[in-house]
Amino acid sequence: xxxxxxxxxxxxAIAKCLANARREGRGGLTxxxxxxxxxxxxxxxxxxxxxxxxxxxVRTARELGFPVALKIVSPDIPxxxxxxxxxxxINSPDAMRRAYQQIVENVASRxxxxxxxxxxxxxxxxxxxxxxxSAIDQHFGPVVMFGLGGIFAEVFxxxxxxxxxxxxxxxxxxxxxxxxxxxxxGFGGIRQVPRAxxxxxxxxxxxxxxxxxxxxxxxxxxxxxxxxxxxxxxxALLTLR
Numbered sequence: 001x002x003x004x005x006x007x008x009x010x011x012x013a014i015a016k017c018l019a020n021a022r023r024e025g026r027g028g029l030t031x032x033x034x035x036x037x038x039x040x041x042x043x044x045x046x047x048x049x050x051x052x053x054x055x056x057x058v059r060t061a062r063e064l065g066f067p068v069a070l071k072i073v074s075p076d077i078p079x080x081x082x083x084x085x086x087x088x089x090i091n092s093p094d095a096m097r098r099a100y101q102q103i104v105e106n107v108a109s110r111x112x113x114x115x116x117x118x119x120x121x122x123x124x125x126x127x128x129x130x131x132x133x134s135a136i137d138q139h140f141g142p143v144v145m146f147g148l149g150g151i152f153a154e155v156f157x158x159x160x161x162x163x164x165x166x167x168x169x170x171x172x173x174x175x176x177x178x179x180x181x182x183x184x185x186g187f188g189g190i191r192q193v194p195r196a197x198x199x200x201x202x203x204x205x206x207x208x209x210x211x212x213x214x215x216x217x218x219x220x221x222x223x224x225x226x227x228x229x230x231x232x233x234x235x236a237l238l239t240l241r
Contacts, residue, residue, distance in 0.1 A: 006207055010040045014208075018215045021240060028239040030073050031080075032120060035236055038221070041208045042200055045206055048122035052178050054100040058093045060121040062172040067123045069098050076114040081133040088124065089233055125234050127184065127227035128193055132201055133220045134209035136163070137241065142209040143200055144214075146174045148183070149223040164210040171202040183225075197231035198224075217241040 006014075014037050021029055029037070034047040050073060051057045061068045072085030080086045084106030087099040100119065109115060129149035137143050140163045147159030156223055160177040162170050175184055175195060184193050201224065211214060215237045225234045 006041060006211065011211060012179065013201050014040050014212065015215075018212065018240065022215070024075075025125070026075050026240070027127070028078055028237065029125075030075055030117070031071065031236060032073060034219070034238040037238060038219075038233050038236055039209070042204045043221075044197075044230065045236075046232050046234055048120055049074075050118040051121055051239045052118050054097045057100050057119060057121050058096050061090065061096050062122045064121065067124045068096075069120075069124055070096065071105060071120040071122065072103055072109075073115060073118045073120050073170070074114045074116045077107070077111055078135050078239075079212075083107055083114075102210050106175075122234075125227075125230070125232045127230070128226045129223035129225055130198070131159070131220070131222040132205060132219065134205050134216070135215065135217075135218045136162075140201050142213045144174075144209060145179055146171075146202060148180050162206075164206045164213075166206045168199055168203065171199040171206075174202060175199070193226035194228070195229060199224065201231055201233075211226060215241060 002155050032050055039045050049060045049108045049179060051060050059069065067089050069088040070090055072080050077083055077085060083104055087103060088202060089094050090099050103119065107116065131147050131149040133145050135143055135145065142164040143157055144164055144166055158178045158180050160174045164173060175181060184195065201215055205219065220237045221233045223234050225232050
Protein backbone atom coordinates (compact mmCIF):
# COMPACT_ATOMS: atom_id res chain seq x y z
CA UNK A 1 0.00 0.00 0.00
CA UNK A 2 1.34 3.41 -0.88
CA UNK A 3 0.95 6.51 1.23
CA UNK A 4 -2.25 7.74 -0.40
CA UNK A 5 -4.12 4.75 -1.76
CA UNK A 6 -7.31 5.80 0.04
CA UNK A 7 -10.17 6.88 -2.18
CA UNK A 8 -10.36 10.52 -3.19
CA UNK A 9 -13.69 10.80 -1.37
CA UNK A 10 -12.16 9.51 1.88
CA UNK A 11 -9.12 11.79 1.56
CA UNK A 12 -11.32 14.83 0.95
CA ALA A 13 -13.52 14.04 3.94
CA ILE A 14 -10.49 13.57 6.20
CA ALA A 15 -8.91 16.81 4.95
CA LYS A 16 -12.14 18.70 5.64
CA CYS A 17 -12.31 17.41 9.22
CA LEU A 18 -8.66 18.29 9.90
CA ALA A 19 -9.03 21.73 8.28
CA ASN A 20 -12.10 22.53 10.39
CA ALA A 21 -10.22 21.74 13.61
CA ARG A 22 -7.19 23.77 12.54
CA ARG A 23 -9.40 26.70 11.53
CA GLU A 24 -10.95 26.66 15.01
CA GLY A 25 -7.45 26.87 16.51
CA ARG A 26 -7.64 23.44 18.14
CA GLY A 27 -4.59 21.31 18.84
CA GLY A 28 -6.40 18.06 18.26
CA LEU A 29 -9.62 16.24 17.57
CA THR A 30 -12.20 14.81 19.93
CA UNK A 31 -12.57 11.04 20.21
CA UNK A 32 -15.62 10.89 17.87
CA UNK A 33 -13.85 13.07 15.31
CA UNK A 34 -10.72 10.93 15.49
CA UNK A 35 -12.78 7.78 15.02
CA UNK A 36 -14.56 9.35 12.06
CA UNK A 37 -11.17 9.77 10.43
CA UNK A 38 -10.08 6.25 11.35
CA UNK A 39 -13.29 4.88 9.85
CA UNK A 40 -12.75 6.82 6.64
CA UNK A 41 -9.25 5.32 6.49
CA UNK A 42 -10.71 1.81 6.81
CA UNK A 43 -9.76 1.22 10.45
CA UNK A 44 -12.58 -0.46 12.42
CA UNK A 45 -14.32 1.53 15.17
CA UNK A 46 -17.02 0.45 17.62
CA UNK A 47 -20.73 1.16 17.40
CA UNK A 48 -21.34 4.41 19.25
CA UNK A 49 -23.35 7.61 19.21
CA UNK A 50 -23.12 11.11 20.66
CA UNK A 51 -25.98 12.05 22.99
CA UNK A 52 -26.91 15.25 24.80
CA UNK A 53 -29.04 14.17 27.75
CA UNK A 54 -29.65 11.12 29.89
CA UNK A 55 -32.85 10.15 28.06
CA UNK A 56 -30.96 10.01 24.77
CA UNK A 57 -28.22 8.04 26.49
CA VAL A 58 -30.70 5.43 27.74
CA ARG A 59 -32.36 5.08 24.33
CA THR A 60 -28.99 4.70 22.60
CA ALA A 61 -27.78 2.15 25.14
CA ARG A 62 -30.90 0.08 24.55
CA GLU A 63 -30.32 0.21 20.78
CA LEU A 64 -26.66 -0.76 21.10
CA GLY A 65 -27.38 -3.32 23.80
CA PHE A 66 -26.26 -3.20 27.42
CA PRO A 67 -23.60 -3.16 28.77
CA VAL A 68 -22.15 0.05 27.32
CA ALA A 69 -19.58 2.72 28.13
CA LEU A 70 -20.25 6.44 28.58
CA LYS A 71 -17.60 9.09 27.86
CA ILE A 72 -17.44 12.88 27.95
CA VAL A 73 -16.91 14.61 24.60
CA SER A 74 -14.96 17.86 24.84
CA PRO A 75 -12.24 19.50 22.71
CA ASP A 76 -10.71 20.68 26.00
CA ILE A 77 -10.46 17.23 27.62
CA PRO A 78 -8.23 14.93 25.57
CA UNK A 79 -7.63 12.56 28.52
CA UNK A 80 -11.13 11.81 29.74
CA UNK A 81 -10.24 9.41 32.57
CA UNK A 82 -8.20 12.12 34.31
CA UNK A 83 -11.38 14.08 35.07
CA UNK A 84 -13.71 11.17 35.77
CA UNK A 85 -15.15 11.43 32.30
CA UNK A 86 -15.45 7.70 31.53
CA UNK A 87 -17.70 5.04 33.06
CA UNK A 88 -17.74 1.52 31.61
CA UNK A 89 -19.87 -1.55 32.12
CA ILE A 90 -23.17 0.33 32.42
CA ASN A 91 -25.78 -2.43 32.41
CA SER A 92 -29.22 -0.88 32.92
CA PRO A 93 -31.24 2.31 32.26
CA ASP A 94 -30.99 3.34 35.92
CA ALA A 95 -27.24 2.77 35.91
CA MET A 96 -26.99 4.91 32.76
CA ARG A 97 -28.85 7.80 34.36
CA ARG A 98 -26.59 7.62 37.40
CA ALA A 99 -23.46 7.42 35.25
CA TYR A 100 -24.55 10.39 33.13
CA GLN A 101 -25.11 12.55 36.21
CA GLN A 102 -21.85 11.39 37.77
CA ILE A 103 -19.80 12.40 34.71
CA VAL A 104 -21.55 15.78 34.57
CA GLU A 105 -20.64 16.39 38.21
CA ASN A 106 -17.08 15.12 37.80
CA VAL A 107 -16.34 17.39 34.86
CA ALA A 108 -18.03 20.40 36.49
CA SER A 109 -15.89 20.01 39.61
CA ARG A 110 -12.57 19.31 37.87
CA UNK A 111 -12.74 21.15 34.53
CA UNK A 112 -15.58 23.64 34.89
CA UNK A 113 -14.36 25.82 32.00
CA UNK A 114 -14.22 22.94 29.51
CA UNK A 115 -16.48 23.10 26.47
CA UNK A 116 -18.67 19.99 26.49
CA UNK A 117 -20.29 18.99 23.19
CA UNK A 118 -22.03 15.84 24.42
CA UNK A 119 -21.49 12.34 25.73
CA UNK A 120 -20.47 9.26 23.77
CA UNK A 121 -22.41 6.04 24.34
CA UNK A 122 -20.28 3.14 23.10
CA UNK A 123 -20.71 -0.61 22.88
CA UNK A 124 -18.47 -2.59 25.21
CA UNK A 125 -15.74 -4.44 23.31
CA UNK A 126 -13.77 -7.12 25.13
CA UNK A 127 -10.54 -8.83 24.15
CA UNK A 128 -6.76 -8.43 24.18
CA UNK A 129 -5.74 -4.77 24.40
CA UNK A 130 -2.91 -3.48 22.22
CA UNK A 131 -1.88 0.01 21.18
CA UNK A 132 -1.19 1.35 17.71
CA UNK A 133 -0.55 4.77 16.32
CA SER A 134 1.64 7.15 14.41
CA ALA A 135 3.94 10.05 15.22
CA ILE A 136 6.37 12.44 13.55
CA ASP A 137 10.01 11.58 14.18
CA GLN A 138 12.33 14.58 13.86
CA HIS A 139 14.77 12.57 11.72
CA PHE A 140 12.62 10.09 9.79
CA GLY A 141 9.26 11.83 9.46
CA PRO A 142 6.04 9.86 10.03
CA VAL A 143 6.41 6.51 11.77
CA VAL A 144 3.93 3.81 12.80
CA MET A 145 3.96 2.27 16.29
CA PHE A 146 2.61 -0.99 17.72
CA GLY A 147 2.74 -2.55 21.17
CA LEU A 148 0.85 -4.13 24.02
CA GLY A 149 -1.90 -2.06 25.61
CA GLY A 150 -3.78 -1.92 28.88
CA ILE A 151 -1.72 -2.65 32.01
CA PHE A 152 1.05 -4.12 29.83
CA ALA A 153 1.74 -0.75 28.18
CA GLU A 154 2.54 0.90 31.52
CA VAL A 155 4.51 -2.00 32.97
CA PHE A 156 6.59 -3.21 30.02
CA UNK A 157 6.75 -0.28 27.56
CA UNK A 158 6.87 -2.96 24.86
CA UNK A 159 6.56 -1.15 21.52
CA UNK A 160 8.11 -1.18 18.05
CA UNK A 161 8.26 1.37 15.22
CA UNK A 162 8.55 1.51 11.42
CA UNK A 163 9.08 4.44 9.07
CA UNK A 164 6.12 5.15 6.78
CA UNK A 165 5.18 3.76 4.28
CA UNK A 166 5.18 0.17 5.49
CA UNK A 167 4.56 -3.07 3.60
CA UNK A 168 2.58 -6.10 4.83
CA UNK A 169 5.89 -7.79 5.64
CA UNK A 170 6.90 -4.79 7.79
CA UNK A 171 3.63 -4.94 9.71
CA UNK A 172 4.04 -8.67 10.29
CA UNK A 173 7.58 -8.11 11.55
CA UNK A 174 6.27 -5.51 13.99
CA UNK A 175 3.89 -8.07 15.50
CA UNK A 176 6.81 -10.46 16.00
CA UNK A 177 9.24 -7.87 17.36
CA UNK A 178 7.57 -6.95 20.63
CA UNK A 179 8.89 -8.94 23.57
CA UNK A 180 5.42 -10.26 24.39
CA UNK A 181 4.63 -11.37 20.84
CA UNK A 182 3.71 -14.85 22.10
CA UNK A 183 0.55 -13.36 23.62
CA UNK A 184 -0.71 -12.62 20.10
CA UNK A 185 -0.38 -16.33 19.30
CA GLY A 186 -2.58 -17.46 22.16
CA PHE A 187 -0.06 -17.83 24.99
CA GLY A 188 -1.23 -18.25 28.58
CA GLY A 189 -4.85 -19.08 27.86
CA ILE A 190 -5.43 -15.96 25.74
CA ARG A 191 -7.13 -16.84 22.48
CA GLN A 192 -5.08 -16.30 19.32
CA VAL A 193 -5.89 -12.94 17.74
CA PRO A 194 -6.67 -12.23 14.07
CA ARG A 195 -3.21 -11.20 12.88
CA ALA A 196 -4.42 -10.37 9.35
CA UNK A 197 -6.82 -7.77 10.75
CA UNK A 198 -4.08 -6.32 12.92
CA UNK A 199 -1.72 -6.10 9.94
CA UNK A 200 -4.47 -4.30 8.00
CA UNK A 201 -4.83 -1.71 10.77
CA UNK A 202 -1.08 -0.97 10.75
CA UNK A 203 -1.06 -0.64 6.96
CA UNK A 204 -3.99 1.76 7.03
CA UNK A 205 -2.37 3.78 9.79
CA UNK A 206 0.69 4.02 7.57
CA UNK A 207 -1.49 5.34 4.74
CA UNK A 208 -3.15 7.89 6.98
CA UNK A 209 0.09 9.11 8.56
CA UNK A 210 1.86 9.37 5.20
CA UNK A 211 -0.98 11.01 3.31
CA UNK A 212 -1.60 13.66 5.99
CA UNK A 213 1.89 14.11 7.42
CA UNK A 214 1.59 17.90 7.06
CA UNK A 215 -1.53 17.87 9.22
CA UNK A 216 -1.26 15.06 11.75
CA UNK A 217 1.29 15.12 14.56
CA UNK A 218 0.20 11.98 16.35
CA UNK A 219 -2.49 9.30 16.36
CA UNK A 220 -2.91 7.21 19.49
CA UNK A 221 -5.25 4.20 19.40
CA UNK A 222 -5.33 2.92 22.96
CA UNK A 223 -6.77 0.44 23.31
CA UNK A 224 -7.10 -1.37 20.03
CA UNK A 225 -9.06 -4.40 21.20
CA UNK A 226 -8.57 -7.79 19.57
CA UNK A 227 -10.93 -10.73 19.81
CA UNK A 228 -11.35 -13.87 17.72
CA UNK A 229 -13.58 -12.01 15.25
CA UNK A 230 -12.81 -8.31 15.59
CA UNK A 231 -10.08 -5.69 15.77
CA UNK A 232 -11.64 -2.45 17.05
CA UNK A 233 -10.32 1.02 17.94
CA UNK A 234 -12.05 1.46 21.28
CA UNK A 235 -10.40 4.79 22.15
CA ALA A 236 -8.37 7.10 19.95
CA LEU A 237 -6.81 10.56 20.00
CA LEU A 238 -5.43 12.65 17.11
CA THR A 239 -3.25 15.73 17.62
CA LEU A 240 -2.48 18.26 14.91
CA ARG A 241 0.84 19.64 13.75
